[in-house]
Amino acid sequence: MSHTHEKTDVILIGAGIMSATLGSLLKEVAPEWEIKVFEKLTSAGEESSNEWNNAGTGHAALCELNYTSEKPDGTVNISKAVKVNEQFQLSRQYWSYLVERGLIQNPAEFIRPIPHVSMVQGEENIAFLKRRMEALSKNPLFHGMEFTDDHATLTEWLPLMMEGRDEDEQIAATKVDSGTDVNFGALTRMLFTYLKEKNVEVNYEHEVKDITRTKDGFWELTIWNQEKRRTEHHQAKFLFIGAGGGSLSLLQKTGIPEAKKIGGFPVSGLFLVCNDPDIAEQHHAKVYGKAKVGAPPMSVPHLDTRYIDGKKSLLFGPFAGFSPKFLKSGSNLDLIKSVNVDNVITMLAAGAKEMELTKYLIQQLMLSHEARMEELREFIPYAQSDQWEVVVAGQRVQVIKDTEEGGRGTLQFGTEVVSASDGSVAALLGASPGASTAVHVMLEVLEKCFPERMKEWAPKIKEMIPSYGIELSKKPELFRKLFAENEEALGLSSPVEDRESLPASS
Numbered sequence: 001m002s003h004t005h006e007k008t009d010v011i012l013i014g015a016g017i018m019s020a021t022l023g024s025l026l027k028e029v030a031p032e033w034e035i036k037v038f039e040k041l042t043s044a045g046e047e048s049s050n051e052w053n054n055a056g057t058g059h060a061a062l063c064e065l066n067y068t069s070e071k072p073d074g075t076v077n078i079s080k081a082v083k084v085n086e087q088f089q090l091s092r093q094y095w096s097y098l099v100e101r102g103l104i105q106n107p108a109e110f111i112r113p114i115p116h117v118s119m120v121q122g123e124e125n126i127a128f129l130k131r132r133m134e135a136l137s138k139n140p141l142f143h144g145m146e147f148t149d150d151h152a153t154l155t156e157w158l159p160l161m162m163e164g165r166d167e168d169e170q171i172a173a174t175k176v177d178s179g180t181d182v183n184f185g186a187l188t189r190m191l192f193t194y195l196k197e198k199n200v201e202v203n204y205e206h207e208v209k210d211i212t213r214t215k216d217g218f219w220e221l222t223i224w225n226q227e228k229r230r231t232e233h234h235q236a237k238f239l240f241i242g243a244g245g246g247s248l249s250l251l252q253k254t255g256i257p258e259a260k261k262i263g264g265f266p267v268s269g270l271f272l273v274c275n276d277p278d279i280a281e282q283h284h285a286k287v288y289g290k291a292k293v294g295a296p297p298m299s300v301p302h303l304d305t306r307y308i309d310g311k312k313s314l315l316f317g318p319f320a321g322f323s324p325k326f327l328k329s330g331s332n333l334d335l336i337k338s339v340n341v342d343n344v345i346t347m348l349a350a351g352a353k354e355m356e357l358t359k360y361l362i363q364q365l366m367l368s369h370e371a372r373m374e375e376l377r378e379f380i381p382y383a384q385s386d387q388w389e390v391v392v393a394g395q396r397v398q399v400i401k402d403t404e405e406g407g408r409g410t411l412q413f414g415t416e417v418v419s420a421s422d423g424s425v426a427a428l429l430g431a432s433p434g435a436s437t438a439v440h441v442m443l444e445v446l447e448k449c450f451p452e453r454m455k456e457w458a459p460k461i462k463e464m465i466p467s468y469g470i471e472l473s474k475k476p477e478l479f480r481k482l483f484a485e486n487e488e489a490l491g492l493s494s495p496v497e498d499r500e501s502l503p504a505s506s
Contacts, residue, residue, distance in 0.1 A: 007218060008034045011236035013208055013250060014243035015039035016049040017184050017435045018428050020191035022240055022442040024098070027198045028464060029446075029457040035200045036234065037192075038223055040207035040329070045188030047327055048244040049435060051308050053394030055271075055286075055315060058180030059436035060088040062142065063116035063288040066300050068132050076128070076135040082473050085141045087440035089472055090465050093482060094439045095187075096489035097464045103194050107490045110187040112307050116179030117157065117287040119171065119379075125290060126172040133174050140476035146175045160282040161303070164381040178483075179286060180492065181307055184435045206232070211239070211253040219254070219425060238449065241427035245326035245397040249338055251427040256420045260342040263350065263400035264429070265411065266326050266335060267361070269393035271317035272376055276387050280305070280312045287379065303379045316376050318393065320364040326397050343400075349409025350400045357411065399429045415441055423449035439465065 010026060012019040015037055023035055041047070048054060061067040061081035069077045095111070098104045120129050126149060136142040148154060149172035155162040157175055165171070196202055205226035212220050218235040225232050239254075241247045248264040274280060288302040304315045326334040339347055351358075369385065376383045399412040415434050419426035426445045443461070447454060461468050472479040487493040 007235040007237075008036050009236065010035040010238045010240070011219070011221060011234060012037045013039075013221075013239070013241045014047075014246070015041070015044040015188070015192060015202065015204070016047060016242055016244055017045065017188045017191075017438050018242035018442065019240065020044070020049075020188045020195070021094075021438040022242065022445060023195050023200060024103075024191050025094075025439075025442055025446065025464075027195065027200065029460045030453075031198070035195070036236070037195070037200060037202045038206040038208055038221070038234070039202070039204050040226075042204050043189075044192040044202075044204075045185040047329065048394045048396070049184045049188045050394065051183045051185035051306075052391060053269075053328070054184060054435065055302065055304050055318070055393075056181050056183060056306055056308075057116075057286055057302075057304065057436070058088060058091075058111070058182045060085045060116070060141075060179070062145070062176040062179050063118045063174070063286060063302075064300065065118055065120075065132070065288060065290050068136070070128060070131075074131065076132045078132075078135050078139065081136065082139060082141060084437065086467075086472055087437040089141075089467060089479070089482070089486075090443070091436060091439040092486045092490065093465045093467060096486045098191075098194070100489050104187075104190040110183045110190065111490055111492065112181045113177070113492045114179050114181040114305055115157070115175050115177050115285040117173050117175045117285045118289075119158070119161070119173040119287050120290055121169070121171050121378075123170055126170060129172050129174060139473050140479050141473050142176070143480075144176055144178055148173060148175075158283070158285060158287065160279070161287065161379055161381075173287075175285070178487075178492070181286065181305060182436065183308065208243075208250060211250060213255070217424065237424065239425040240445065241425070243327075245334075245395045246330065247427045247429055248326065248397060248399075249334065251418060251429070252338070252340065254420070254425055256425060258418050258420060259427075261346050261402055262418065262429070263343040263347040263409075264326065264335075264338055264397040265350070265400055266323060266395055266397050268321035268323050268325075268328075268395050269318040270321050270372075271315045271319070271391050271393055272372055272388040273316075273391045274314040274388050275311070277312065279387060280314050283314055289379070301375065301379070303376075315391075316379065316388070319367060319372055319375075320361050321392065322361050322365060323395065325395055328392075328395050330395070346400055346402055346409045349402075349407075350411055351409070353407075353409055354411055397429070417441060417444050417448065419445070419448045423451070425449075443468065 010033055012023055061084040067081040067084055071077055099107050133147045137145055207224045208221050209224055210222040214220050219239040220235045223232045241250045251259045284305050286304045291300045306313045306315050324332050324335040373385045399416055402408045403410045415430040426449050
């Protein structure tokens with residue numbers, strides 16, 4: 001039985017952090033617009049946004065060494081790090097706006113202060129870390145960064161990681177105390193609570209089966225209502241596809257030219273997790289190391305303090321896994337079904353040129369628990385195998401496309417917006433830094449899809465996000481002012497001990 005609903009202004013596919021962010025932005029700049037959300041799972045934030053499906057790092061390039069590359073002359077290129085940091089500042093400002101106006105409450109449920117640390121070993125890596133520190137310290141966005149190669153200081157910073165190390169071991173670290181741990185699952189659920197209060201219709205257990213264009217320019221979705229066991233048809237002027245790994249197949253269904261020659265390769269993440277409170281209390285930082293030679297950017301090892309459901313845990317990884325599914329809740333046929341006549345050459349080219357990645361994935365899949373523990377012991381020398389367990393994190397689909405720089409079949413490791421030339425549909429593809437830069441990415445969606453409305457919306461956007469359109473790295477006084485205001489609004493300036501007793505996210 002088929003059931004048809006009336007037309008609406010906006011449809012968002014997927015109830016993750018991206019749809020939540022776009023929906024809330026639209027409700028602020030165009031409150032009169034009618035918005036509907038369709039999610040195939042039973043609640044919001046259950047796939048990539050879920051707190052157990054990502055590392056929860058507020059990515060600001062404070063500690064992630066893969067955002068700073070070394071040039072042939074030995075100098076350090078910080079342009080990508082500055083870009084990522086600028087984007088995270090937009091998220092902080094928007095979250096602060098929502099909190100200050102009571103649109104979301106209890107920021108401690110989704111964001112906590114945590115030092116961000118980069119740690120390296122060996123003379124060559126230490127020299128690089130020093131040069132990185134010097135380059136970043138000249139930029140106001142990276143204020144407060146400290147460097148040390150002194151074992152006594154390192155023991156103060158990282159007691160669990162320094163226990164049992166030889167005093168002659170060459171090791172160094174940088175630390176920034178203004179880093180954050182972000183529970184994107186909790187934030188997503190808060191934003192959807194806000195959207196419902198704004199009369200946004202959120203439909204769970206609704207799976208989009210097909211997308212077509214009507215003669216009058218609307219996008220029509222054929223949707224399976226799992227609860228009522230019926231097919232529904234919904235139409236909208238504007239369609240956003242924010243379905244995580246499921247976005248590629250849905251984008252392909254639109255038939256827009258911009259979606260052709262784009263493929264995807266799924267990679268699943270595995271983490272080692274320690275829930276022993278005695279061990280967790282000995283470590284308080286997010287510590288990023290350096291990826292091994294030949295390993296992809298997504299493999300940078302890191303040891304994270306996490307706060308989930310009011311409990312402190314430690315998480316180490318990621319280790320790569322493989323599944324042909326594009327979502328944890330997806331189908332084993334997802335990868336095969338994503339290959340079509342338009343992208344098959346691109347996909348084959350990627351397979352030929354990414355042999356190192358294939359080799360890396362095979363090696364990762366063959367790792368035993370003890371082999372993973374040996375990698376962890378490079379961070380925590382005395383780590384005990386029975387105190388750590390493997391948790392399967394989210395599925396990520398890396399974009400494959402033809403580019404001028406990389407040629408045919410180039411694997412992309414960032415986040416990418418694909419939109420139709422008329423701005424009627426947009427989709428988000430890719431992975432990290434993802435959720436941390438959700439506000440920047442969704443502003444990009446607005447700019448691409450509603451260029452004629454941006455002048456009208458600009459004052460409201462500037463009210464919500466004061467640095468919109470401004471490079472904060474070139475406005476140090478404005479950066480310091482906004483940063484301090486955001487710290488206050490989000491409760492990041494208060495001691496962590498005072499925040500431990502705050503209520504946990506539901």
